[in-house]
Amino acid sequence: MRWRRQGRRFGVALLFVVVGGGLWEFQERQEVASAVWMGAPTWDDFHLTTFHRVLRNDGFIVGWSDVRINPLWVSYRLQAVAEDTRIGPRPNFQADWRTLWPVGTDSYAGSGYDRGHMAPNYAIAAVHGRNAQLDTFLMSNMSPQRPNLNRQLWQRLEQSVMDHFAPRFDYLQVITGPIFPERFMDNVMNRVGLVEVPEAFYKIIVAPHESAPLAIAFIMPQDVRGNEPLEDYLVTIDEIEARTGLNFFPRLSPELEAVLEGELDTRGWALEEVSRRPGRFQ
């Protein structure tokens, strides 16, 4: 009698966990899908190197790889802010316990690589606030970048996104992340601490519009001087998909996808106005 009652209690508890857990998982997926225009990046076939899990932060989400020990993609939305917007002081870097691997704030020290933000400090702070800014300093938002890239060419791109592109549209959907050599084994030992070193970085910027969304995308390699024109690094989204194995904007119709991801079209962005603008830090 006693055992039977306990068994029933256990059954109810198990049912609660299964149904509740399933609901939670469903809601989580819905929420992540709705946080990214046309759906979070995914991959078509199973590969060790494209497998990732999603970390949700204030103001941006991260597709984290426990194999590369890198964010494979970071997604966020931006809109123009008032010119006199001030952000909080630059926070300290922080370890992120969710990564499981111990990526400490000192793990890039002496390596010759910067702790390069994927979701950028300034833009996220200006648009999404102080707590979001603190989250951009999590080590799960970092990837090793050469100083000339991080402090110059990449900085110029990020500044152009926020100051030049965002005011031209209602809002922007940005997805950014690292690119690794084609063969995993060729680069598997190329690490700072546990973190695999990428050969390049991509950034996709979309101005969502009902019928005619616009997109530009870039791939920038580690070994730049820093003062090159941004336009030298323009690519199609298809090229980024080929190099990363990811599928961006999976909910796009095939017709729209063919145009938006396959064609290199910079009309509407006035890229030439910022392409050669000098960096803030020399």
Added chain:
DNA sequence: TTTGATGT
């Protein structure tokens, strides 16, 4: 009036 970091 700094939106990027490192190392001392």
